[in-house]
Amino acid sequence: MDLLGGTGGPVRVAGRELGRGELFGRASAVAAEIRGAGAAAVHATASLETVVAVVGGLLAGVPVVPLPPDSGPDERAHILADSGAGLLLAARGTGTGAGTGGPPLVPVDDLPPAGPHAEEAVPGDATALILYTSGTTGPPKGVPISRRAIAAGLDALAEAWAWTPGDVLVHGLPLFHVHGLVLGVLGPLRVGSPLVHTGRPKPEAYAAAAHDHAGTLFFGVPTVWSRTVADPSSAEALRGARLLVSGSAPLPVPVFERLAELTGHRPVERYGMTETLITISARADGDRRPGWVGTPLRDVETRLVGDDGGTVPPDGETPGELHVRGPQLFKGYLGRPGDTARSFAPGGWFRTGDIACADADGRHRIVGRASTDLIKSGGYRIGAGEVENALLAHPGVREAAVVGTPHADLGEQVTAYVVADGVGERQLIDFVAGRLSVHKRPRVVHLVGSLPRNAMGKVVKTRLGED
Structure with a gap:
């Protein structure tokens, strides 16, 4: 099934631009190079080469495996082995680690542009992307996303957001997640x-x-x-x-x-x-x-x-x-x-x-x-997000993360990690108690210099409290 539109405006990444025809011409060269592969990994930097590589995989009907460019050697090795990616698509000289035991490099910036190439006649249930979870509960898990799923999701969003060819989308998000790559x-x-x-x-x-x-x-x-x-x-x-x-x-x-x-x-x-x-x-x-x-x-x-x-x-x-x-x-x-x-x-x-x-x-x-943000304390079910928003309403608070920690009497207590200026633990506890039910107030507030976050800006709550 067709997933990509053949016409439309240009794609511009970090100041470099390709018209839609030139993008598909370069992607067609990638498609010709990798056609028949079981899966192809993409060194997913924020670059035109990443866009060309992903589109080339989709044109060829080859599942694309986006690799976070900052992934460590263990994570990278796991994703490559788990996905079965037999090729690595990237610009030459981008520090991908190719040639050190991983799959061979296909340098997308060295391939001469080809003529326009239509998408392969691939069934809708065929895998378009293999995305990997964040790995917070173990090794990252591979998530095959079908062409039909992507098309259905994007069409539904276009309807909900009244998204048309007349729009100009702007973002600067990583190109290896749903938000930046699939939507963006x-x-x-x-x-x-x-x-x-x-x-x-x-x-x-x-x-x-x-x-x-x-x-x-x-x-x-x-x-x-x-x-x-x-x-x-x-x-x-x-x-x-x-x-x-x-x-x-x-x-x-x-x-x-x-x-x-x-x-x-x-x-x-x-x-x-x-x-x-x-x-x-x-x-x-x-x-x-x-x-x-x-x-x-x-x-x-x-x-x-x-x-x-x-x-x-x-x-x-x-x-x-x-x-x-x-x-x-x-x-x-x-x-x-x-x-x-x-x-x-x-x-x-x-x-x-x-x-x-x-x-x-x-x-x-x-x-x-459910694992980190639903706190069961003294018979109450408390949502961490509600307490975080109450803390953030204080003018001295810049960041806040709330978790449940063990408590001998309550089962769990509400514990907050807060980045703040000019405010103390007792003041913040009283501030929340004045805005929410008293049982939702933090029992403990840790004032910290920063909160641990992943590449998408999410707080990694399992790392709270680490030295």
Whole structure:
């Protein structure tokens, strides 16, 4: 099935630009070089070479395995071996480690452009990408994403966000995750809109793209938007945009409100996972409330399941584990039937492991991960995100992360790690107790210099408290 659009505006990455015809010509040369391979890894830097390599794999019908360019040798070796990638696509001389026991290098920048090449007649259920999870609970797991799943997910998002060829997408996100690669590269290719990738997601780069390229649609993770609101002149440059989208982690309520104040746009939040792509989102023409990620996309179903296995009522307050099903879901982990079986409930429902609330109108609020963000303290179920937002409302707090830690009497206690200026532990505990129910206040606050984060800006809670 066809996944990519053949026409549309140019692709610009870190100041270098290819027209759509030239992009597909170069990608066709890659396709001719790798056709028939079982899988091909891509050294996924923020570069035109990465875009050319990914498009070449899709044209050839060869599953593409994006490799984080900063991955350590053990992670890189695991992904290459687990995926079975027999080739590595990259620009020559980019420090990929090729020739040191890994697959042979195909230097995409050395291949002469070929004539336009149509996509191979590949079935829709064929694998387009093999993405890898973050590996927080063990070695990263391979997630094969089919061509049909990507097409369904992108078409549903285009409908929800009123995304058309007339938009100009701007972002600076990594090109090895769902957000930056699937939404941020394959999205504009499928829709037909130009792409301006800023190289890095700096506020001043977004402001420049708004001015120089008339950007209309901006993607960012919460860290990007937090830095943007700290730079009012760059934020105000985004007033001419049509839509600001935040994802990959919860957007703190104070950042949402400040972004709306400075840009005139209430950001769109959405929810997804590597295994599911995007399944829930606020709409361009709908209500956007801080802390809420919107309603299920077209053809997506959701349900919330309680500890007893029963369905949780959609009252906007009662949390339950979020289960989803829809056409953009993966079918199972690569070579891990046991993990696959544990991840699906009868009826094709994927157990996300995230805790959410839903209201009667189908709007969803993500409380956090069941493993780290649902705190069971003294008989209460407390969402870490709610406490984090309360802490962030204090003017002296710059960052906050909340977890449950063992407590002899309560089972778990609410423990906070906070980056703050001019405020102490007792003041922060009392501040939260004055805004939320008393049982939700942190029992312990650790004042720290920074929070551990991964490449997408998510706090790695398993590393909190490390020296």
